[in-house]
Amino acid sequence: MTGSGARSIYVASAEGDTGKSTVALGVLALLAATGGRVGVFRPISRADAGERDYILDLLLQFTSVDIPYEDCVGVTYDDVHADPDAAIAEIVARFHTVADQCDNVLVIGSDYTDIASPSELSYNARIAANLSSPIILVVKALDREPSEVRSLAEMLMVDIKNSHASTVGVVANRCDPASLIDVANALRDTGVRAWALPEDPLLTAPTMGELQEALDATLYSGDGDLLDREALEVMVGGMTVEHILERLSESMVVIAPADRSDVLLALVNANAAEGFPRLAGIVMNGGMRPHPMIEGLVKGLHPTLPILMSRHGTYETARIASHTRGRMSSGSARKIDAALALMERHVSATELVHELNLHVPEVVTPQMFEYQLMTQARSDLKHIVLPEGGDDRILRATDRLLRRRVAKLTLLGNPESVRRRGNELGIDLTDVDVIDPTSSDLIDEFADVYTELRKHKGMTREKALEVLRDESYFGTMLLHTGRVDGMVSGAVHTTAQTIRPAFEIIKTVPGVSTVSSVFFMCLADKVLTYGDCAVVPDPTAEELADIAVSSASTAEAFGISSRVAMLSYSTGGSGSGKDVEKVQSATELVRERAPELLVEGPIQYDAAIEPSVAETKMPDSPVAGRATVLIFPDLNTGNNTYKAVQRSAGAIAIGPVLQGLNKPMNDLSRGALVSDIVNTVAITAIQAQQLSLVERSRDKGGMA
Structure with a gap:
C-alpha cells in the first residue's frame, strides 16, 4: 500500500x-x-x-x-x-x-x-x-x-x-x-x-509511414492515408516478375530499383487485380525515378498503393526496412x-x-462504461448491418469490432469496391458479408414484403423494387426479416434517411407511439441519460411521457438505475405557464403508465442532480439531487444542453440511441468518429440482447 x-x-x-x-x-x-x-x-x-x-x-x-x-x-x-x-x-x-x-x-x-x-x-x-x-x-x-x-x-x-x-x-x-x-x-x-x-506480427510490424521515416524516403505516389498500414513482411524484388508475383503475401512491402519497370508495373497491377494479395507498399531504391514513359503509365493507373522513393542502395534499403520495428504509439x-x-x-x-486487490469504487467513469459495453456485447454475439460500407470510418470501425469480437457484421455496398478498399486499408473482411442491394437475390422477397406492408399507401411492386435499392431501406428489411439483429447507419445518410424506413417497416413497440432517443453522458464519476436530444422537436405531454418511460427502460438495460427527472424551468409548484403544465401532465402520465418508476417533475436541472440544491428545493423527493435520467421538455433545450455539457464539462456523449422501435436501429452523426461507430454498434448489440431476453420470456410464458 x-x-x-x-x-x-x-x-x-x-x-x-x-x-x-x-x-x-x-x-x-x-x-x-x-x-x-x-x-x-x-x-x-x-x-x-x-x-x-x-x-x-x-x-x-x-x-x-x-x-x-x-x-x-x-x-x-x-x-x-x-x-x-x-x-x-x-x-x-x-x-x-x-x-x-x-x-x-x-x-x-x-x-x-x-x-x-x-x-x-x-x-x-x-x-x-x-x-x-x-x-x-x-x-x-x-x-x-x-x-x-x-x-x-x-x-x-x-x-x-x-x-x-x-x-x-x-x-x-x-x-x-x-x-x-x-x-x-x-x-x-x-x-x-x-x-x-x-x-x-501486427504489433511489431512497422507502418509504411515508419518505413518512410527510417529510410528518409519520399512518397512518390499513392494514397497518403494508407501510410498507416503495417508492413508484415519485406521482400527484395531482385528476381524475374513471375517469381516475384508468386512470392507475394498479404501486407508485404517489396523493394526494387526504379529502373525495374517490369517489376513496378507488375506490382501496381497485381495489387489492383482479383486473386492477388494486397501489398502494404513498394519501395523504389537507388534514388532514381522511373523512366518518364513508365512514370506516365503509373500515374495514369492512379494507384492508391503507397510507393516510396529511397536514395539508399538495395542492400541498405533492405537492411533498414527489415530492422525497423513498429511502435505502438497513441x-x-x-x-x-x-x-x-x-x-x-x-x-x-x-x-x-x-x-x-484493486480499489473498486462505486463511481462509474467513461472508461468503465465503455468497457462494460464491449464486455456485455461480447457475452452474446449479435449480427449488425452497417449500410454505409463504402465509408472509410465504417471500414475502420469494422476492423476494430472484429478484432474486439463485439458483433457479427454485414456491410452494404458494392462488394468489389468495399473489399478492395478494405484491403487497401489493411482490413480483413473475410468473415464479413458484403451485400449489394442493387443486385442481391433477396430483392424480390423484400419487394413482396414491402409491398404488402405499404399497400395501404398505394405501394406497387415496381415502386418497391426501386425503393429497396436504397441501402437504408434494404438494411431495414434485413432487420425486419430477422436476417440481422440490429442496424447502425447515419455516418453518410441523414437522420431522416435512417429513421424513415424504420417508421414504415419496423414500427414502434406496442404501447409506445413515440420514437425518441437518449444520449449516455459519461461524466468524470457517473453516467447520466439525457432524452430526447435528437428526434422529437416539440413533444406533447403524451409524447414526453413516452420518452420518459422509454428512456428509463433504456437506462436500466445498460445498468443505470433509473431515477427520472422531468425537467422544466420550474421546480414543483414554483412556476406556472403552459410549458410547466405540459411537464406536470407528462409526469402524471408517467406515474400512471409506470407506477414502479421513481419520477419527479417539474424540476430544474440543478435540483435534479445537485444534492445541496435538492435539499433546499425538494427535500423529501427520492429523485431530486440523485436523478440519473433527465427528460428535457423539447429538442431545442435537450440538444443544446447535451452539447454544452459535452464541451464545457468534457463529458463523453454516446448516442443518439434510438428507442421505441420494435427492433434495434441506431443513427450516427455524420461527423461520427470511428470510436463513436464502435460504441453505437455495441449499444445496438446490447439492445438486441435485451430484445432476445424479452422474446424468450414471452415464449416461456406462452408455453406455460
Whole structure:
C-alpha cells in the first residue's frame, strides 16, 4: 500500500522486445474499467530532452484522471546513471504526486538498455519495493521452449524477491500460437498466477509511414492515408516478375530499383487485380525515378498503393526496412485494438482483479462504461448491418469490432469496391458479408414484403423494387426479416434517411407511439441519460411521457438505475405557464403508465442532480439531487444542453440511441468518429440482447 491509499501495479520485464506495452495497455484498460480515478506513472523515461515518451503518451489516453504528462514521469536514464539512490528517492516523491490523485495507478517499468547495475530488472524491482507495488512480470516466449520460459520466469522472480519486491503474476508474451497451451501449463509451476499471449506480427510490424521515416524516403505516389498500414513482411524484388508475383503475401512491402519497370508495373497491377494479395507498399531504391514513359503509365493507373522513393542502395534499403520495428504509439489504432483484443481473449479479467486487490469504487467513469459495453456485447454475439460500407470510418470501425469480437457484421455496398478498399486499408473482411442491394437475390422477397406492408399507401411492386435499392431501406428489411439483429447507419445518410424506413417497416413497440432517443453522458464519476436530444422537436405531454418511460427502460438495460427527472424551468409548484403544465401532465402520465418508476417533475436541472440544491428545493423527493435520467421538455433545450455539457464539462456523449422501435436501429452523426461507430454498434448489440431476453420470456410464458 502506498501512503496515499492508492493501489498500484508495476509492469516490468528483463529484456527488450517483450511486448511489455501490450500487457501494460491491457492492464490499464482493466484498471479503468473497474472505475474510480486511474493514473499511470513512468519511473524512468526513455525520451530524450525535449521529446515525449511515446509509451507514456499512449497510456495516458486510457487514464481517467487529468494529470499533466510532466507529473507522470519520474527521472531520466541520465539521472539513474549519475546517482541511482537519489534517482529512486526522486521517483518515490514524484510517484506520490500522482498516487495522491488516484485510486489505482499503473506503473510501467523502464525499457531494457543494460544501463543499470546489477541488472535493470533488479533496479525496477527496487523501485517497485519502494512504491509498495506488486509486479506483473512480462517474459518473452519467442524462440523459447515452454520449459525455458518457465525457468526464465522463476529465475527473474528470484531476482525480484531479492530486491524485496513481490511478483503477483507472470505474462509470457509473443508465444508461438502452436505452443500457447504448453507455455501456460509450464508456468503453472511458478507459484503465481500466469497467462500466455500469442505472437501477433501486427504489433511489431512497422507502418509504411515508419518505413518512410527510417529510410528518409519520399512518397512518390499513392494514397497518403494508407501510410498507416503495417508492413508484415519485406521482400527484395531482385528476381524475374513471375517469381516475384508468386512470392507475394498479404501486407508485404517489396523493394526494387526504379529502373525495374517490369517489376513496378507488375506490382501496381497485381495489387489492383482479383486473386492477388494486397501489398502494404513498394519501395523504389537507388534514388532514381522511373523512366518518364513508365512514370506516365503509373500515374495514369492512379494507384492508391503507397510507393516510396529511397536514395539508399538495395542492400541498405533492405537492411533498414527489415530492422525497423513498429511502435505502438497513441495514434496506432490497429495495434491498440490488437493489443486490447489479445489481453481480453487470453487474460481473465476476474482473475487479474482478484490478484491485484484493486480499489473498486462505486463511481462509474467513461472508461468503465465503455468497457462494460464491449464486455456485455461480447457475452452474446449479435449480427449488425452497417449500410454505409463504402465509408472509410465504417471500414475502420469494422476492423476494430472484429478484432474486439463485439458483433457479427454485414456491410452494404458494392462488394468489389468495399473489399478492395478494405484491403487497401489493411482490413480483413473475410468473415464479413458484403451485400449489394442493387443486385442481391433477396430483392424480390423484400419487394413482396414491402409491398404488402405499404399497400395501404398505394405501394406497387415496381415502386418497391426501386425503393429497396436504397441501402437504408434494404438494411431495414434485413432487420425486419430477422436476417440481422440490429442496424447502425447515419455516418453518410441523414437522420431522416435512417429513421424513415424504420417508421414504415419496423414500427414502434406496442404501447409506445413515440420514437425518441437518449444520449449516455459519461461524466468524470457517473453516467447520466439525457432524452430526447435528437428526434422529437416539440413533444406533447403524451409524447414526453413516452420518452420518459422509454428512456428509463433504456437506462436500466445498460445498468443505470433509473431515477427520472422531468425537467422544466420550474421546480414543483414554483412556476406556472403552459410549458410547466405540459411537464406536470407528462409526469402524471408517467406515474400512471409506470407506477414502479421513481419520477419527479417539474424540476430544474440543478435540483435534479445537485444534492445541496435538492435539499433546499425538494427535500423529501427520492429523485431530486440523485436523478440519473433527465427528460428535457423539447429538442431545442435537450440538444443544446447535451452539447454544452459535452464541451464545457468534457463529458463523453454516446448516442443518439434510438428507442421505441420494435427492433434495434441506431443513427450516427455524420461527423461520427470511428470510436463513436464502435460504441453505437455495441449499444445496438446490447439492445438486441435485451430484445432476445424479452422474446424468450414471452415464449416461456406462452408455453406455460
